[in-house]
Amino acid sequence: MKLTILGCHSATPRINTHPTSQVLEIRNHIFLIDCGEGTQVQLRKNKVKFNRIKHIFISHLHGDHCFGLVGLISTFRLLTREADLHIYAPKGLKEVITMQMKLSDSWTNYKLIFHELTSRESELIFEDDKVEVYTIPLDHRIYTNGFLFKEKENERKLLLGNAEEAKINKAYFRKLKQGFDVINEEGELIKNDTVTKAGSAPKSYAFCSDTAYNESIVPIISNVDVLYHESTFLEKLSHLADKTKHATAKQAATIAKKANVKKLVLGHFSTRYDNITEFINEASEVFENVEVAEAGKTFEF
Template identity: 50%
Template sequence: MQNAQLTILGCGSALPTKRYFPSAQILTLREKSYLIDCGEGTQIRLRQMKVTNTRFGHVFISHLHGDHCFGLVGMISSFGMLNRTADLHIHAHADLQRLLTPMLQYFCADLPFKVIFHHVDPEKHQLIFEDRSVSVYSIPLKHRVPTCGFLFEEKPKERNIIREMIDFYQIPVSYIHKIKQGEDFVTTDGETIPNTRLTTPPKPPKRFAYCSDTAYNEKIIPIIEGVDCLYHEATFAEEELVRAGKTMHCTARQTAEIAQKANVKKLIIGHYSARYSNPEIIYNEAKAVFANTIAGEDMKTYEF
């Protein structure tokens, strides 16, 4: 089974550059993929990276600034031309449905699939989606419009069977599922075989947090505590601290401080201001505070 993967389609901010497209990324957990934000040009990156139009069924939109959602109509229209039939679920602030529905009715009237909206309250930390393998929670953020991040948590895996022990104790196939779930086994002679002798522990569930866009906000720390990977905006260098405060964004140093205080395992920064042709200054400022920092790049995949 593959590791968890984050593929960045765009890690720029509001103004696109030659190097960075606006926000969009694909998270893959348990071989299922989820699109997080959908800035302008997302479908171009999908085509460039040869991502099929059926790769994901759920889209999570953090907030209604154009660099996080302007790519939706174009992407949905192209999916229709590519004969996608699987429904597309969009999780976002309720206003997105009100704004997007007229455009879909005008430009995408004959889609061979349904676009289904799920309203998210960005002011609450709550479960907003789950399936058999993952749970997704909203993370309230501080920005100029209602905004939330997303916490993806794998559900615990079953324990791993030790085949030799199963054969030794002649355990029926019908009972193996219970053993994977942690039950002991009682032989026909009444001997109890502890589960720890029959199985090994599963790998710990992976946790990923996405936090963009936001001002410095320590309230998110308990929510993202100890995540395997945190993607957090680092729009400005420290020299633009005042501007960061006015626009309700973070500097690289502030982002690294959040990662440090939350004891995350890996930090990926992004949402760079277009004023930086090279994010080296941002990366260096973050890495000086939090050593395991990666400067996100468009069209790259990171495992964790």
């Protein structure tokens, strides 16, 4: 998996700070997560291929998470896109986008499929043979979801030498990778674990923004490889975090610790902070493996 941060600041786009948007590359998918104003330019800066984006996940309908979407949809149209585009977003966005297209008489020449989210419980919203995506209900001023991206169990790795020595026909290699025992060319049963080893552990990523401190997400995100958790404020302004239903760096770290995640990435910083390293200092007192997001930064895991 590879995570690219396109923007990780809250509220208003400025010259050097961009609102929330990220690209997650996972098993041949390119998933776009949130789409603040200016996202399409950030996609270009980070050389993301537009036509490879087929699924967009929108956490909530505050502008710094979705005002760039209608422009991106229009650009796809101008680029004569043909592939379907799936958008997973709170109910309401479909109506706005449809009205904007109607007013500009600019209908897409590709299929635009909205998956409107309304549930207050975590639910499976995307699945194929390699990946699952679940919502993570968050606690913000309006209806908001985070998203949990999980690889499915990886195939077993073939031990080619062992398999050849065991006289297994190549036609059975696929079955072996899927974990089955097979019959060799001499009619003997070959136990799977003598000719394969476990595949690499499936990875997982949890995106949690925007949200107040909310322990109810801990069971959903427990043991993920990377948790992106918003930390709009430092503890000194925890009263503002409470009031606006955002989190502090310390609160994000506490969630990371309780959920036993492997790495914490902090983001959604208020533009009032010039020195982002203070977020690391505050969080690392609670949870050690922490980094800050930054536009253009990538995380591979």
